[in-house]
Amino acid sequence: MAFDRTVFESPSVEVAPLLLGAVLSHHTDDGLVSARITEVEAYLGELDPGSHAFRGQGKKNAVMFGEPGHLYTYFTYGMHVCANIVCSPEGTASAVLLRAGEIVEGLDLARSRRTTSRTDADLAMGPARLAVALGITLADGGLDLADGPMALRMPGRPSPFATGPRTGVSGDGGGLDFPWRFWMPGEPSVSPYKPHVPKKRY
DNA sequence: TGGGCGATTGTCT
DNA sequence: GACAATCGCCCAA
Numbered sequence: 001m002a003f004d005r006t007v008f009e010s011p012s013v014e015v016a017p018l019l020l021g022a023v024l025s026h027h028t029d030d031g032l033v034s035a036r037i038t039e040v041e042a043y044l045g046e047l048d049p050g051s052h053a054f055r056g057q058g059k060k061n062a063v064m065f066g067e068p069g070h071l072y073t074y075f076t077y078g079m080h081v082c083a084n085i086v087c088s089p090e091g092t093a094s095a096v097l098l099r100a101g102e103i104v105e106g107l108d109l110a111r112s113r114r115t116t117s118r119t120d121a122d123l124a125m126g127p128a129r130l131a132v133a134l135g136i137t138l139a140d141g142g143l144d145l146a147d148g149p150m151a152l153r154m155p156g157r158p159s160p161f162a163t164g165p166r167t168g169v170s171g172d173g174g175g176l177d178f179p180w181r182f183w184m185p186g187e188p189s190v191s192p193y194k195p196h197v198p199k200k201r202y
Numbered sequence: 203t204g205g206g207c208g209a210t211t212g213t214c215t
Numbered sequence: 216g217a218c219a220a221t222c223g224c225c226c227a228a
Contacts, residue, residue: 043209055225055226058224060223060224075223075224076209077207077208077211077222078208078220078221078223079210079211079220079221080209080210080211080221082209082210084209097209099209116211116212126210127209127210128210129210129211
């Protein structure tokens, strides 16, 4: 199915399950790598304490407030890049974090980028790994998925999915009762569940 | 102006 | 299972 921006005008919690099974492609000078998305996580902008946009718009998260269907990238832990897809109409911050995928195109290139991966399932098992495998950098933030080196192909029909709590996020959603994390059961590339352990406070 | 910390990963025990 | 690596952003002062 061709890229349809109107899909992304909904809040991320509605878009997230639709992205399971979608194929994200990135064309670089090195070649083309595509991944089939198998695990995602939703962030709800200003309402969501776990979201980068919770404390309002800043330099780092401006893309999240922009037009839906764009790529939002951020740098974390001093060394990792994660990729999101912006949702909700312009002016509203909402995004879906791509947590894991299966490389379906450009396998050799993905392997050369992910030298620490021992198996192909490891190539994009985790948000930062997915970004590396696809060759996504901070410079790719803001790219329009409708046009340019990044492309997204939606699945013909929705995939069966499971839901659960988010991982590695401080804040419980501010009391919002949503399923935050979505994955395709039985996929080898889906990272194992890790409960979030709050950091010690004194 | 500076300290704390994060939507993580790889390595070591 | 525990922990170090590593840097840009935010908030407090």
